[in-house]
Amino acid sequence: MSAIVVFDIDGVIRDVTNSYRRALADTVEHFTGGNHRPNMEEIDNLKGEGVWNNDWEGSQELIYRYYEGVGTPRSQVNYSYGEIVHFFQCRYRGRDPQNADTWDGYITQEPLLVDGDFFQGLTDNGYFWGFFSGATRGSAEYILTRRLGLKNPVLVAMEDAPGKPDPTGLFMAVESIKQRNNIRESLPVLYLGDTVADMMTITRAKSVKPDDDFRAIAVLPPHIHHHESLIAGYSKKMLDAGAQEVLTRVIDFSGC
Incomplete structure (x- = not known):
């Protein structure tokens, strides 16, 4: 799918x-x-x-x-x-x-949590992808293009849209992905993030466009991976904020 x-x-x-x-x-x-x-x-x-x-x-x-x-x-x-x-x-x-x-x-010095092959795998499996981040464009591009080697990815950064949980930037990213790939049909939209604001972005997107299929997927931030006492509480917080699923790492993502 x-x-x-x-x-x-x-x-x-x-x-x-x-x-x-x-x-x-x-x-x-x-x-x-x-x-x-x-x-x-x-x-x-x-x-x-x-x-x-x-x-x-x-x-x-x-x-x-x-x-x-x-x-x-x-x-x-x-x-x-x-x-x-x-x-x-x-x-x-x-x-x-x-x-x-x-x-x-x-x-x-930032460790990367994925590599370029991860995104190639998404493309090979029929997924269309891009980024919506509260990071500045300079910071985001430094990681995406310089370190990951991605070629001109769809990116909506801090300068481009209101901050999350306002869904405007998410809508902008989705529209750019659709235009770039000539997508005319309605497809599910999945947003992967690690904060309450990320999950709330999807909740607000649904309220603006109730007929569209928006899904929030939470990813646990790396600093809690080795603290079992924190994982359950953090996961519950994400689910309460609207996440449909909680992943330990983004590379665990397998699709719809």
Whole structure:
């Protein structure tokens, strides 16, 4: 059975435990004067709220919450969003965040969770695929084209659409896949992601287009794979948010 398969990137295609999440923790630690460094559980809980898919905004929110916890209203926290983004990007991308040719930050160390053969296998089995991610286009393309070697994949990135769980970017990715492959019939749309916001994106897509076949598939993020005590709770959270299935790894995906 043919289907359109759209992938999130962070935590699904690449392991961001020691890159995005590390940069987020570095940023919060820096802007709280070294007084607070969020651990993985705190970051998971933040993302579990379903509205902090953007790690720059998530960093800012944890900074605000720290200061509120010590009696300073967020209105009196003087760090600008631009300062927070710049610090984060210098950690994540490197000293020259705008020049991908010289990046030497955490992004260069991210383990890949798939290889190019995985996507060739999808194509061989009749699936049409692309990506919808909250990552910046530069970051996403660095992984997809430079490291995975994919040729001009369909990609809707942070700059292209509102953040998840708004389904606009998902609709854009699906439409691009249809146009590129001259698909005229209605096909199931599967979205693979690792956060509550990803699952909620499908729930909202169904409310906008109730006659279309949207399906959410959760992928467990790598940082919990070796913690049995966390897997059941994380899986339940994904199922409660709308996932129809929970996979340990994206390479376990076998289709409809």
